[in-house]
Amino acid sequence: MYLFKMTVLRGVKSLLLCCACASPLMDGQSGGAAKQFANPLLPSGPDPWVYTYKGFYYYMNTTGRGLTIWKTRDLAALRDAEKKVVWTPEPGKAWSKEVWAPEITRWGDKWYIYFAADAGKNEGHRIFVVENASDDPMDGEWTLKGQVGDKTDRWAIDPDVFEVGGTHYMVWSGWPGATNGEQDIYIARMSNPWTIDSPRTLISHPQFAWEKVDNRPHEAHVSVNEGPEGIVHDGKVLVVYSASGCWTDNYELGVVEASVTADLLEAKSWTKFLHPFLQQDPKAGVYGPGHNGFFKSPDGTQDWIIYHANGAPKEGCGGARSPRMQPFTWNPDGTPNFGKPVASGQMLDKPSH
Numbered sequence: 001m002y003l004f005k006m007t008v009l010r011g012v013k014s015l016l017l018c019c020a021c022a023s024p025l026m027d028g029q030s031g032g033a034a035k036q037f038a039n040p041l042l043p044s045g046p047d048p049w050v051y052t053y054k055g056f057y058y059y060m061n062t063t064g065r066g067l068t069i070w071k072t073r074d075l076a077a078l079r080d081a082e083k084k085v086v087w088t089p090e091p092g093k094a095w096s097k098e099v100w101a102p103e104i105t106r107w108g109d110k111w112y113i114y115f116a117a118d119a120g121k122n123e124g125h126r127i128f129v130v131e132n133a134s135d136d137p138m139d140g141e142w143t144l145k146g147q148v149g150d151k152t153d154r155w156a157i158d159p160d161v162f163e164v165g166g167t168h169y170m171v172w173s174g175w176p177g178a179t180n181g182e183q184d185i186y187i188a189r190m191s192n193p194w195t196i197d198s199p200r201t202l203i204s205h206p207q208f209a210w211e212k213v214d215n216r217p218h219e220a221h222v223s224v225n226e227g228p229e230g231i232v233h234d235g236k237v238l239v240v241y242s243a244s245g246c247w248t249d250n251y252e253l254g255v256v257e258a259s260v261t262a263d264l265l266e267a268k269s270w271t272k273f274l275h276p277f278l279q280q281d282p283k284a285g286v287y288g289p290g291h292n293g294f295f296k297s298p299d300g301t302q303d304w305i306i307y308h309a310n311g312a313p314k315e316g317c318g319g320a321r322s323p324r325m326q327p328f329t330w331n332p333d334g335t336p337n338f339g340k341p342v343a344s345g346q347m348l349d350k351p352s353h
Contacts, residue, residue, distance in 0.1 A: 034299055036347045037076035039312070040322035047101040047158075047227070047308045049077065050295040058137060059307075059324060060102045060113070067102050067130065071138055074324065075295075076308075076350045087113070087130050087142040094119050095128045095144070100323070101158045101227070101291070104137060107168070107193045111137045114148065114170075115155035115318070123180070127159045127172060129194050145194040150186075150199060154178065158291070161190065162230035164237055164260055170196060171203075171239055173226035182206060183224045185241050185256070187264060204228075204241060204256045204269045211245035211254065212277050227291035234334045235260050243276065247317045249310070251288035252279035253337060276300035278307070278336055284301035284343035287313050288321070298352035304325050304334075304351060311344050327351070 001256040024280040035349060041048075045061035052058070059070040059078060066088035072081035089096045097118040103117040111132040118124035127148045134140030139270035148170065149156060154173040173183045191197040201294060206212050206223035214221045227242035238257045244250045255273045280287045292307035305328050308321040315321070326348060328338045 012253070021347070024061075025290070030187065035350055037350055038342065038345050038347055039324035039326070039342055040309075040344060041076070041078040041306075041325060042323050045049050045321045046308050046317075046319075046321040047102045047291045048308055049101075049293045050306050051104050055298070058104050060104055062100050062102070064099060064178065066099055067115065068302065069104065069137055071136075072297055073298075074350070078323070084138050086119075086132075087144075089117065089144075092119075094126065094147070096120070098122070098125065100125075103160060103205060103293075105161055107161070108163035109133070110193070112145075112161075112193045114159040114161060114284070116159065117132075123155060125157050126153075127156045131193065148190075148194055149287060150188050150196050150198070150200040154185075154295060155180075156186075158227045159184075160229050161193075162232070162237075164232060164264065168193075169230070169264060171228040173228065173229055173241075174200070174226075176202075181220065181222060183222070183226050185225045185228045185239065187239075189265060190206055200266055201265045201267055203258075203267060204272055205255070206243065207272070208274065210252065210279075211243035213248045213250035215248050216245075229292055229294065231294050231336075232260060233330065233336075236334050238290060238336070239270075240277070242292075245317075246256065246288065246290065246321075249287040249313050251282050251290040252276040252342055253292060253307075253338070257335070271333065277336060278305075278341065280309075281340045281343075282313070283339055284346075286324075286341035286343060287311070287315065289341045297327075298336065298353045302352055303330070303336075304328070305338055307341075309341055 009152040016164040047062040049060045057075045068085045070081040070083050097120045098118050100116045104113045129145050132140050132142045150218040158173045171187045188196045188200045189198040228239045243254045256267040256270045287310040289309040307327040326342045
């Protein structure tokens with residue numbers, strides 16, 4: 001999600017291509033809505049995120065300018081969903097620009113959106129949160145609660161909040177020091193929706209060749225772990241993260257895991273897998289798949305992953321990145337089996353009801 005940019009030409013090209021592959025299809029026998037869909041879900045949508053509540057999907061992605069929510073019962077029909085800009089930062093603040101990777105969630109009886117932003121320079125990126133007490137996040141007022149961070153106050157992006165055993169944790173991507181060069185994954189405990197009350201713990205840093213790809217010839221090399229997303233399954237806590245620069249076609253997903261009974265704030269509790277779990281597939285025309293989220297089908301029987309990817313090589317970190325979703329299963333060892341990214345235009349069954 002680093003270096004978010006959008007060009008008009010690229011956006012128009014993506015719109016034409018994606019509208020063609022995601023046009024509405026009808027069920028010929030019933031005359032009702034289609035039971036299948038094709039990726040991508042929207043022409044553009046970096047850093048997609050989904051939260052389900054009372055039969056609705058609430059979707060967000062990076063727009064760069066503020067916070068926008070889509071609301072729908074059919075995520076495959078996201079292009080037709082109700083859409084609303086719910087919060088726009090006032091100018092001249094530390095959170096006014098480069099608003100990245102928003103994630104909406106409920107904590108108790110209120111809604112929260114976590115996001116990263118700065119005042120116009122990347123080195124100023126920090127994590128912030130807004131709050132809404134309405135039952136429907138499309139209603140009511142969103143109020144800034146402030147910055148969410150540990151005591152180091154280092155550069156931080158891509159927040160994700162999850163709960164294990166009644167305790168809330170945040171994972172994010174941050175710099176180990178005060179300057180750029182490497183992005184690592186950290187975890188910390190939270191005492192309330194806007195307060196971290198533990199030191200940050202490093203749980204993943206770029207170690208392997210597939211995590212260190214940076215093909216920019218005239219800039220300093222940056223190795224990247226970012227976009228962490230927590231999911232609990234079969235007694236394990238898994239953090240799925242995006243590795244290598246998002247400006248490369250090699251942007252892909254890795255996994256670290258810990259037991260739900262372990263001290264998640266101890267680095268030794270975490271085990272890192274040596275291989276990527278989802279990566280580009282040139283045969284399918286999908287490049288740089290990453291920065292994912294997870295959700296269940298409406299009947300609760302299926303696990304789905306949502307992520308962004310480019311539809312052509314060398315499209316980089318811009319508006320050509322589009323949201324895509326596909327079901328996944330679980331391996332016998334408890335790790336996710338995402339398979340290969342599904343090609344644009346390939347028909348898939350919708351999440352089961």
